[in-house]
Amino acid sequence: MPLNCGIVGLPNVGKSTIFNALTSAKAQAANYPFCTIDPNTGIVTVPDERLSKISALIVPKSLVPTTMEFIDIAGLVEGASKGEGLGNQFLGHIRATDAICHVVRCFDDPEVVHVAGAINPLHDIDIINTELLLADLETVEKRSQRVEKLARNTQDAKIKTEASAVAKLKATLEAGKPARAADLTDDERTASRELFLITAKPQLYVANVDEAGLANGNAYTEAVEKRAAEENSQVVRICGALEAEIAQLDPPERTEFLESVGLHEPGLDRLIHSAYRLLDLITYFTAGVQEVRAWTIRRGTKAPGAAGVIHSDFERGFIKADCYACEDLFKYGSEQAVKEKGLLRSEGKDYTVKDGDILFFKFNV
Ligand SMILES: Nc1nc2c(ncn2[C@@H]2O[C@H](COP(=O)(O)OP(=O)(O)OP(=O)(O)O)[C@@H](O)[C@H]2O)c(=O)[nH]1
Numbered sequence: 328m329p330l331n332c333g334i335v336g337l338p339n340v341g342k343s344t345i346f347n348a349l350t351s352a353k354a355q356a357a358n359y360p361f362c363t364i365d366p367n368t369g370i371v372t373v374p375d376e377r378l379s380k381i382s383a384l385i386v387p388k389s390l391v392p393t394t395m396e397f398i399d400i401a402g403l404v405e406g407a408s409k410g411e412g413l414g415n416q417f418l419g420h421i422r423a424t425d426a427i428c429h430v431v432r433c434f435d436d437p438e439v440v441h442v443a444g445a446i447n448p449l450h451d452i453d454i455i456n457t458e459l460l461l462a463d464l465e466t467v468e469k470r471s472q473r474v475e476k477l478a479r480n481t482q483d484a485k486i487k488t489e490a491s492a493v494a495k496l497k498a499t500l501e502a503g504k505p506a507r508a509a510d511l512t513d514d515e516r517t518a519s520r521e522l523f524l525i526t527a528k529p530q531l532y533v534a535n536v537d538e539a540g541l542a543n544g545n546a547y548t549e550a551v552e553k554r555a556a557e558e559n560s561q562v563v564r565i566c567g568a569l570e571a572e573i574a575q576l577d578p579p580e581r582t583e584f585l586e587s588v589g590l591h592e593p594g595l596d597r598l599i600h601s602a603y604r605l606l607d608l609i610t611y612f613t614a615g616v617q618e619v620r621a622w623t624i625r626r627g628t629k630a631p632g633a634a635g636v637i638h639s640d641f642e643r644g645f646i647k648a649d650c651y652a653c654e655d656l657f658k659y660g661s662e663q664a665v666k667e668k669g670l671l672r673s674e675g676k677d678y679t680v681k682d683g684d685i686l687f688f689k690f691n692v
């Protein structure tokens with residue numbers, strides 16, 4: 328279940344620059360080979376300092392970070408929902424993602440052409456969001472004709488639920504609001520998943536700024552941040568050109584370079600973490616002398632589901648999980664000490680795994 332984040336935006340705003348920086352950055356953990364699935368899909372390690380802190384206390388033979396996927400999508404132009412440019416193909420790629428990073432150009436540079444002539448982030452955002460919304464409206468209209476007819480002639484609760492979901496979504500989209508803003512019941516939300524609506528996906532904005540705008544933003548980012556606040560979305564400020572340079576450096580040089588430009592961590596790390604949160608993902612660890620490893624699950628996953636990320640046998644034959652918080656390990660210095668404090672618990676099938684848990688699964692198949 329590798330979840331992914333699609334990088335979306337107008338042409339020439341810096342999507343590929345950011346994607347390339349993300350996927351070419353030398354991995355922090357030396358033994359994790361960076362891998363590319365195809366030129367537009369990249370697997371990125373999720374930076375997590377807890378992993379090295381655990382490894383300092385439980386010295387393992389190997390250390391494996393967790394990963395997530397980014398997809399570089401070609402620029403979307405006005406009219407894409409009507410098939411302009413490579414419209415339908417682009418929209419298809421976006422539909423297949425789990426979340427959207429919407430890159431907005433927030434830098435001046437006469438050398439870099441802007442498709443609409445002038446730099447105007449809010450206008451750019453509107454173009455993209457409108458195209459995505461129109462594409463969804465078309466999907467919903469098609470579905471609504473069919474499902475309304477079906478719902479009239481049936482007692483089937485499922486079809487009735489879908490019909491009410493579709494009606495609500497249609498009204499929301501017609502009002503110019505994204506599908507994620509629709510007020511759906513849990514059942515309606517489940518029914519609407521099959522529509523694969525683009526505007527139902529979680530979205531964050533990436534404000535691509537120049538170096539001068541990095542620390543405190545600029546007039547463009549202020550506008551984007553204001554808009555994002557109204558929509559309840561996040562904004563990650565990043566300088567694509569600078570990130571591309573940072574990505575080429577070895578880790579020790581990188582730290583030095585970051586300090587010289589007044590940054591604590593690469594903007595890419597912030598972007599990865601934001602995308603991870605956007606997807607509602609959390610990390611748990613397995614820790615032994617062979618391997619210390621980070622694993623990704625959706626927030627709310629129960630212990631057997633978390634075990635299933637490692638191997639389906641672990642889920643099928645799940646008996647229990649020994650569990651403690653990595654923060655307790657950092658506090659008391661060793662697993663033995665954590666145990667003596669009574670902080671190592673045995674958890675069953677109903678346990679909801681928390682971010683930062685260290686787990687040992689007992690299973691039987
Ligand atoms: N000055 C400046 N130029 C940038 C920055 N990020 C990207 N660029 C330049 O903008 C141009 C377009 O960048 P790309 O990353 O190819 O843009 P894109 O969004 O992938 O474009 P399409 O794939 O055509 O939709 C390139 O010439 C980049 O060098 C930045 O932060 N500052």
Ligand SMILES: [Mg+2]
Nearest residue numbers: 342343401402
């Ligand atoms: Mg590109």
